[in-house]
């Protein structure tokens with residue numbers, strides 16, 4: 001059974017003359033523990049896809065299901081990380097991470113344990129009592145990811161999570177995500193504008209057309225990576241010049257450019 005499944009999804013916004021076709025016939029199955037990245041021109045409906053899985057919005061036609069069940073509303077099996085870190089400025093790192101857990105019926109001791117574990121996992125132990133404004137952007141995004149992970153979700157939904165970071169911090173966070181994927185594998189739906197980031201991180205990449213967004217191409221990165229014997233545990237600068245990496249990246253760029261000019 002697919003971890004996430006889009007079945008003939010159509011999405012319209014507005015009514016009558018103002019009706020706008022945002023997503024057109026999206027069919028996609030994301031396997032359990034698969035890392036799928038979506039790339040596509042601005043406004044093509046990437047965030048909309050993610051919001052449908054999160055349960056923040058509903059498809060106009062067709063259905064989206066997670067672990068075989070149609071998505072009706074947000075749930076603890078799915079955690080979302082946005083581009084803007086969305087931390088509460090008046091809460092400490094620990095307090096921010098604790099927020100998600102408070103809505104769950106978990107005892108104090110279990111909560112403390114889970115928070116301690118995730119602080120360790122994300123190398124945030126020394127920042128537990130700091131406030132967001134005392135942290136760099138990268139650190140803040142680390143907290144946002146910790147807040148998602150502490151809920152122990154099956155599915156992680158990430159909408160340009162590193163888009164607001166500088167290039168160096170971005171690479172550190174990409175490596176961090178790879179490490180997380182190894183120690184605590186999850187199904188990940190990851191939106192990015194950075195083609196290189198998608199090739200480095202993803203098992204498969206869905207390339208979308210401009211609006212109304214359709215999936216024009218599904219690129220199987222994992223099989224190329226396996227065949228060419230490189231992996232995500234290598235540093236990005238050690239793989240990004242390999243022929244197979246460049247080939248994937250160039251193919252996706254071409255595909256995207258067609259959309260912009262078309």
Ligand SMILES: Nc1ncnc2c1ncn2[C@@H]1O[C@H](COP(=O)(O)OP(=O)(O)OP(=O)(O)O)[C@@H](O)[C@H]1O
Nearest residue numbers: 013014022040041042043044045046047048049211
């Ligand atoms: N709640 C809404 N009401 C009306 N229109 C919306 C709504 N949400 C999104 N849209 C429109 O739907 C289209 C797709 O938006 P979406 O945010 O999914 O695009 P995107 O691919 O994530 O773009 P970007 O790369 O710029 O983040 C856009 O034209 C947007 O203006």
Ligand SMILES: [Mg+2]
Nearest residue numbers: 046047048159
């Ligand atoms: Mg978006």
